[in-house]
Amino acid sequence: MVCLVTGATGFIGAALTRRLLAEGATVRVLVRAGADRRLIRDLPVEIAVGDLRDPRSLEAAVAGCEGLFHLAADYRLWVRDRAELYRTNVEGTRALMRAAGEAGLRRIVYTSSVATLGLCPDGSDADETTPVGLPDMVGHYKRSKYLAEQAVAEMAMAGLPVVVVNPSAPIGPRDIRPTPTGRIIVAAARGRLPVFVDTGLNVAHVDDVAAGHLLAYERGRIAERYILGGENLTLAEILGAVAGLTGRRAPRRRIPWPVAMGVACLSETAARVGMVREPMATRDAVRMSRKRMYFSVDRARRELGYRARPANDAIRDAVDWFRHNGYLGAA
16 A cells, blocks of 8 residues: 555654554655654655645645545644634645545545544533534634534545544654643653643543554545544543652642633733743633543444553553653653
8 A cells, every 4th residue: 555644743643654664555754844754754754745735745745645644734722823723724634635536545534633523511421423513612723623624524425535533632652742641741740740620531542543543544434533542531540640650749739720721821921922932821721621521432443443552551651751762851
């Protein structure tokens, strides 16, 4: 199989690229000029320099490919120019899907997010059928991903051979930036998280999420979507697991929502006036944390054969990688 992977320089994308290579695939990766290529630097992949905002580069990237895994996205929860999110996540996705369709690709996997899914008011596990609409999307990142998924769904109904996957919060090795969940693990492992908000996440090992992408390519139903997640944990449980692995004391004080929102407002203001590059916390993140983001992976397990390892194993792999790569500082 010859396939194109977008977002291969990112956390999930790099894990997927490694998985595809291990399965014997020939992999081409779409990379922006000047992008950080550390995660793919030593991998035997073909580089196609391009940008989701440049349709001609997308046409060249998909030429000669059989499959496409589209993971690239602008996932910032805070950005000075919100239009950038829509240009990349919505218009860029639409342009790439159009190019893939015109090139006659056999199968496409589009990576959305659990951020586009509905949540159950009682905190129980949501799934792919939980009701949701655009008004439910908090912030422009979630809105852009929701609109992008809707565009993909419309193209699938028109005949595009695309399957959608919705990863939850991935954790594990090679989280170089790190991701928002990775930043929480690093802060907790360094003893720099004295308080926490009362929320919950579905966490999954990044390698399991990567394997789920390949299963979706091989077994997924066209125009269907599949949650690629793991275990539902409260943030307190995640922090407790990190504490157990590092010998740190887990934070015990919950920060009230109004205080968290005040901190986010001040942090965004500091970023807006140039005092810091990006806010430490955002209002959208605080709003999202008011609900426990718990999901079921039953459909992926049943239809794809997807399996997720215990969350503690994923947390352990993440902590070990951060420790061995200097993120946790001196012991």
